Amino acid sequence: MHKSSRPRPPTATTLTNNAAPALATTLPSLNRRSSLYGIPTLDRLGAVDSGTLRTTLNRGDRNPSANTLRRTKPMMRSSSAEPPSARLGATSNRVSASLPRPPAIVRHEQRKKNCLDCGGDPWIHFSKLVTCCFFPGLLRLLGKSNPVAQQAWREKIGLCVVIVALCAAVGFLTFGLQVTLCPPQSYESYSYFNKSSTKFALSNTLADKVIIRGHAYNFHDVRTLLLQRNLMDINGTNVMGQDLTLLFTPPQFCQPFQQQTWTCASISSTIASAAGIEASTKTTSCPSLSWLENLPRHKLTLSWNDISQYTATTHHKLIVFNNMVLNASSTAAILPFTDPLINAYASTDATRIIHSSRDLLAATLCLQERAIIGYIDSTPLGCLASSAILTLSTIVILTLVFTKFFMALFFHWFMAARLVKPHNVTASHIVHVEPEFDPTPYTVMLVTCYSEGEGSVKATLDSLVKTDYPDAKKLLFVVADGLVVGAGETRSTPDIVLGLVELDYSLPYPVPSSYLAIADGSRQHNMGYVYSGHYNCDGHRVATIVVVKCGTLEENDAAKPGNRGKRDSQMILMNFLSRSLFKDRMTRLDCDMQLRIRHLLRIHPSQLEYVLMVDADTDVHSDALKHMINAMLNDRNIMGLCGETRIRNKSESWVTAIQVFEYYASHHLGKAFESIFGGVTCLPGCFSMYRIKISKGSGRFVPLLVNPDIVEEYSENVVLTLHQKNLLLLGEDRFLSTLMLRNFPKRKMMFVPQAVCHTVVPNEFKILLSQRRRWINSTVHNLMELILVRELCGIFCFSMQFVVLLELIGTVVLPAAISFTIFLLVQTAVTGQVQLIPMLLLLFILGLPGILIVLTSRKMAYIGWMAVYMLSLPIWNFILP
Known part of the structure; x- marks a missing residue:
C-alpha cells in the first residue's frame, strides 16, 4: 500500500487534463540522439508539436477519405524457407509516414487506389461473382452506400453460398446418393427357382402367379384385366406358374422375323395349346404389355449357378444378354437362325458377341422381348458405387474420431510428462560460464485490462x-x-491497477507519450502513461510496468478515452520488443518503457525471452509458469504454447454449467490431438505463452513473436473486407496463432495440460451467444487461412492440413449434420429400420470423450458435467452456430 507522503496516482480525469502541460514541459529535455537510452531515438513529441510525427511503419500509405495511415500486408517469404538471421538495425530502413492530422493541414501527394478495386484476392472475386446481379446502385438503394459495407454484404452472401453448398453436399451424401445411384425398386424380387428343393422347380412363391417378361404377376389380376378388355379368357389349372409372354403384342423390331401368317389369334392358340391353357380368343387383337403397368409385380432373379445347372440338366438353353436371362429354346420356331448362337453361348454372357454383329443384335433385341424369363441376381454398379462412397466416408470420419481419441491418449500418457520435465543445467553446460551467470530466462507477464473490477x-x-x-x-x-x-x-481500471502497485518515484514522473494506435482516422493518434514499480504479494516482489492509454486531448469528453482494443494493447508490447531487439527507431512511449525496464531489471529489453499473455479475469496456478518455461526449455522448436483453462464460476448458472465439459474436451481432446502434430491452431488469449526469439549461437537469433512479418500483419489497422474483420476484430488471439503457424510451419505450437488457470465465463445466455458467434466466425476464417499452408506437418490424409480441412467443413455443416442424424434416429424409431451408420457415429463421437476422462484425468465429476453438456447439445449445435 502507498504511504501517505506519496502523491496519489492520477485519476481518470487528471490523466487527461495534465497531458498538455506535462507534454509542454517535457519537450526540451529530450534530444534527437539521447545517451540516456543508449540507442538512436526520434524526438517524437517535438514532432507532434510541428505536425510531422513520424512512424516506423513499413510501406505506409494514406487513405485520403478516412485520413488513416494504412499498414499494407507485408511481402511474406515462403513458409518453408529458413527464417532470416537477425541483424543490427534490421528494421531501420522502414519508410516513415506522417501521423494523421486534421484534413485541413494534410497534403496528399497521390490518391491511392482503394484495395477493394485491386485484383488478386480470389475470395473477393468469388463474392462479387455470386452477387453479380446486385449492382452497386441497387445496394445503395438497400442502404449499403459505403463500398466497404457493400463488400461486407457480398462476402456474407458468398459465405452463405458456400455453407449452403456444403450442407447440401452432406444432405445429398446422406439421403440423395443412394437414391440417385441405386434407385429403390418399385417391386420386390423373387427367386425364379425353389432354393430349398434339390430339383430345379419353380419357386413356391410362383404357385399362384403367371410370368410375363421376367416378372411375376398375380394370375387373377391378369385374367380380370383381359376380361375387362373383352379380349380373351385364360383359365385352367395349368395356367398358374406358366410364362405367358408370347400372348402379348410383339414389339415393332420383331416384325422382320415373324412369319407372314403369324397372327395374334394363331400364335395365342398355339402357345395356349402348348401350355395346356384353355384360351378363348374373342378378337384378333393381342393384349398389350402396357396394360400391365399398374398391376403389382415382382422381379424374377436367377444366379449364375442356377443358369449353368438348369441348362445342363434340362433341354432349355439359357443365355444372358444385358443382364437379362433369355430362354431362347422357347422361340426356336420363330427365330430358327439363332440356334448357333444358343448352342455356342448357352449358360454364358453373350452380350459382347451379340453387339459385334448388327444382324445378330437386331434378332437378339427381338429375342429379349419374347424370351426373357428373369434377370441376373447381382448388385447394380450404381448400388456398389453408392455403398463404396458411404462406406469410405464413414471410415474417414471414424478414423479421424478414433485417431483423435488414441492420439490424445498417447499425448497424455507419454508426451505430457516429458514436455514439462525440469530442465537441469549440467556441469557440461556451465563449464565456461561465469559464477554470477543465472541461466534462468527472463519472462514478461502481459496482462491486458479493460473494465474489470478490483477483485478480478x-x-x-x-x-x-x-x-x-x-x-x-x-x-x-x-x-x-x-x-x-x-x-x-467507483474508480477507473487504471486507478485500480495503480492502486495495487508500489510505484517507483526515483524516475521522472510519467508524462503522456504519443504512439500510433491500431485504429483509423484521428483515433490512430493515441497517448499513454508509463508507470513503473513493484507488485508485492505474500513475500513476492516483482518488477512491474503499467501502461495507461489515456487518449488525446480531443478525447477528454469521450466515453472511453484512450480505448483502442486488446490487439492494440498487445501491439504496444510487441512493437516495443521488436524495436528493442532490432535496435530500431523508437517512439517516446517505447523509450519511456525501456528506461523503466532497464532501471527495474538491470537488463536490456532484448534479453527478455518469453511472453505470457493473460486476461485480467484469469487466475493462474502457482506452478503454471514453471511448467510452461520447462516446456520451452526442453524443446527449442516450441514457439508457442497454452495451458488448460478451467471455469471458475462453473455453478453460477445453467449457462456456465453447460460450458464446463466443452472447455475440458476442447483442451484434452482437441488441443492434445493437435499437439501430436505440434500445431495447436488456437492459443487462447486468456492464457498462452510465446517465445520472443530463439538464439542460433554466435550472437545470431531468429525473431519469432516479434518477427517483422508477424508484427506488421498483426498490426493491420485498415480493415476493408469481411474476411479481415473476422480475422482482426473478432478473433485476434486465434489470428496471432495462425500467423505464427503460417510463418513458421516447421515449429511447434503445444498444449501443456499441467499448466492450469481458472477464468470467468459468461453467465448469461445472450453474452454467451455473442461470444460464441464471434469465436465461430473467427474460427471459420482462420481455418480458411491455415488450409492454404502446405508445409504443415504430415502428408495427404495424415496431415495437419487435412485435419484443418475436416475441422473447417465440420464447423460449417455442424447444424445440418446433427439435424440429419436426428432425423435418421427418429426414422429408426418410427419405422423400426435401424440406421446403423449414423447411430455408430453418434455413439463414438459422444462416448469417446467420456472414456477419455476415465483414462486420463480420472475425475468422475466431469462425467456429470458431460451429461449436462449432452442435454445442451441443441444449444451448441443449432442455436450458437
Whole structure:
C-alpha cells in the first residue's frame, strides 16, 4: 500500500487534463540522439508539436477519405524457407509516414487506389461473382452506400453460398446418393427357382402367379384385366406358374422375323395349346404389355449357378444378354437362325458377341422381348458405387474420431510428462560460464485490462506474482486499455491497477507519450502513461510496468478515452520488443518503457525471452509458469504454447454449467490431438505463452513473436473486407496463432495440460451467444487461412492440413449434420429400420470423450458435467452456430 507522503496516482480525469502541460514541459529535455537510452531515438513529441510525427511503419500509405495511415500486408517469404538471421538495425530502413492530422493541414501527394478495386484476392472475386446481379446502385438503394459495407454484404452472401453448398453436399451424401445411384425398386424380387428343393422347380412363391417378361404377376389380376378388355379368357389349372409372354403384342423390331401368317389369334392358340391353357380368343387383337403397368409385380432373379445347372440338366438353353436371362429354346420356331448362337453361348454372357454383329443384335433385341424369363441376381454398379462412397466416408470420419481419441491418449500418457520435465543445467553446460551467470530466462507477464473490477484484477496479478518462478526473472507488464470505469466500480481500471502497485518515484514522473494506435482516422493518434514499480504479494516482489492509454486531448469528453482494443494493447508490447531487439527507431512511449525496464531489471529489453499473455479475469496456478518455461526449455522448436483453462464460476448458472465439459474436451481432446502434430491452431488469449526469439549461437537469433512479418500483419489497422474483420476484430488471439503457424510451419505450437488457470465465463445466455458467434466466425476464417499452408506437418490424409480441412467443413455443416442424424434416429424409431451408420457415429463421437476422462484425468465429476453438456447439445449445435 502507498504511504501517505506519496502523491496519489492520477485519476481518470487528471490523466487527461495534465497531458498538455506535462507534454509542454517535457519537450526540451529530450534530444534527437539521447545517451540516456543508449540507442538512436526520434524526438517524437517535438514532432507532434510541428505536425510531422513520424512512424516506423513499413510501406505506409494514406487513405485520403478516412485520413488513416494504412499498414499494407507485408511481402511474406515462403513458409518453408529458413527464417532470416537477425541483424543490427534490421528494421531501420522502414519508410516513415506522417501521423494523421486534421484534413485541413494534410497534403496528399497521390490518391491511392482503394484495395477493394485491386485484383488478386480470389475470395473477393468469388463474392462479387455470386452477387453479380446486385449492382452497386441497387445496394445503395438497400442502404449499403459505403463500398466497404457493400463488400461486407457480398462476402456474407458468398459465405452463405458456400455453407449452403456444403450442407447440401452432406444432405445429398446422406439421403440423395443412394437414391440417385441405386434407385429403390418399385417391386420386390423373387427367386425364379425353389432354393430349398434339390430339383430345379419353380419357386413356391410362383404357385399362384403367371410370368410375363421376367416378372411375376398375380394370375387373377391378369385374367380380370383381359376380361375387362373383352379380349380373351385364360383359365385352367395349368395356367398358374406358366410364362405367358408370347400372348402379348410383339414389339415393332420383331416384325422382320415373324412369319407372314403369324397372327395374334394363331400364335395365342398355339402357345395356349402348348401350355395346356384353355384360351378363348374373342378378337384378333393381342393384349398389350402396357396394360400391365399398374398391376403389382415382382422381379424374377436367377444366379449364375442356377443358369449353368438348369441348362445342363434340362433341354432349355439359357443365355444372358444385358443382364437379362433369355430362354431362347422357347422361340426356336420363330427365330430358327439363332440356334448357333444358343448352342455356342448357352449358360454364358453373350452380350459382347451379340453387339459385334448388327444382324445378330437386331434378332437378339427381338429375342429379349419374347424370351426373357428373369434377370441376373447381382448388385447394380450404381448400388456398389453408392455403398463404396458411404462406406469410405464413414471410415474417414471414424478414423479421424478414433485417431483423435488414441492420439490424445498417447499425448497424455507419454508426451505430457516429458514436455514439462525440469530442465537441469549440467556441469557440461556451465563449464565456461561465469559464477554470477543465472541461466534462468527472463519472462514478461502481459496482462491486458479493460473494465474489470478490483477483485478480478487483484486476483489475477496476485496469482502471477506468486508463481513458482524467480521474482528477479519476472516482469509484470499491465496495459490498461483506456480510462474506463467498470460496472459497479467507483474508480477507473487504471486507478485500480495503480492502486495495487508500489510505484517507483526515483524516475521522472510519467508524462503522456504519443504512439500510433491500431485504429483509423484521428483515433490512430493515441497517448499513454508509463508507470513503473513493484507488485508485492505474500513475500513476492516483482518488477512491474503499467501502461495507461489515456487518449488525446480531443478525447477528454469521450466515453472511453484512450480505448483502442486488446490487439492494440498487445501491439504496444510487441512493437516495443521488436524495436528493442532490432535496435530500431523508437517512439517516446517505447523509450519511456525501456528506461523503466532497464532501471527495474538491470537488463536490456532484448534479453527478455518469453511472453505470457493473460486476461485480467484469469487466475493462474502457482506452478503454471514453471511448467510452461520447462516446456520451452526442453524443446527449442516450441514457439508457442497454452495451458488448460478451467471455469471458475462453473455453478453460477445453467449457462456456465453447460460450458464446463466443452472447455475440458476442447483442451484434452482437441488441443492434445493437435499437439501430436505440434500445431495447436488456437492459443487462447486468456492464457498462452510465446517465445520472443530463439538464439542460433554466435550472437545470431531468429525473431519469432516479434518477427517483422508477424508484427506488421498483426498490426493491420485498415480493415476493408469481411474476411479481415473476422480475422482482426473478432478473433485476434486465434489470428496471432495462425500467423505464427503460417510463418513458421516447421515449429511447434503445444498444449501443456499441467499448466492450469481458472477464468470467468459468461453467465448469461445472450453474452454467451455473442461470444460464441464471434469465436465461430473467427474460427471459420482462420481455418480458411491455415488450409492454404502446405508445409504443415504430415502428408495427404495424415496431415495437419487435412485435419484443418475436416475441422473447417465440420464447423460449417455442424447444424445440418446433427439435424440429419436426428432425423435418421427418429426414422429408426418410427419405422423400426435401424440406421446403423449414423447411430455408430453418434455413439463414438459422444462416448469417446467420456472414456477419455476415465483414462486420463480420472475425475468422475466431469462425467456429470458431460451429461449436462449432452442435454445442451441443441444449444451448441443449432442455436450458437
